[in-house]
Amino acid sequence: KNEVEQSPQNLTAQEGEFITINCSYSVGISALHWLQQHPGGGIVSLFMLSSGKKKHGRLIATINIQEKHSSLHITASHPRDSAVYICAVVGSGGGADGLTFGKGTHLIIQP
């Protein structure tokens, strides 16, 4: 069973700071998702990646398959980025157990 660890668990930063959230996993995967959970509970998919790097607006996600590690970066952070960011992985066997989720990183961006 894949163990998905995220760090930090909690992060408070000032508006404009560059944010990095890390995700590591124990067993090889076929894909990794980064999700954003709003204070009201709703979940939004940010990225799905299996190699390299993806960018969308101020968000950048990278993955290193050999090191079993992914990072989510937020440039020029803004209070509206405050949310829980969740990493979830798909096993290399094709997802026989569905997605395995990390516990999430609670991000607060202060004005």
Added chain:
Amino acid sequence: EPEVTQTPSHQVTQMGQEVILRCVPISNHLYFYWYRQILGQKVEFLVSFYNNEISEKSEIFDDQFSVERPDGSNFTLKIRSTKLEDSAMYFCASSGQGDHNSPLHFGNGTRLTVT
């Protein structure tokens, strides 16, 4: 942009009662999922559904749970006899193709409270 919609947003039920949580996935999507999140814990996979049958399920998805796509638009999760530990937020999601190697679209969730 098309959305996954879930109803109700909050359901309160007594232990032992049956509940049905409803979801309307994005119309041209083919793969449907249920997840749950117990308060303060991480999200957990329950079940995936494709071509009118379950394609994967987790250990959590025991005989008390069932899923159905009764018509062309709804996707439901039934809990036959609710227990206190079923209290959680339940999320429905859909994707257009493939297994979990495709972008997922989540609903806003149904908060189930079992008393």
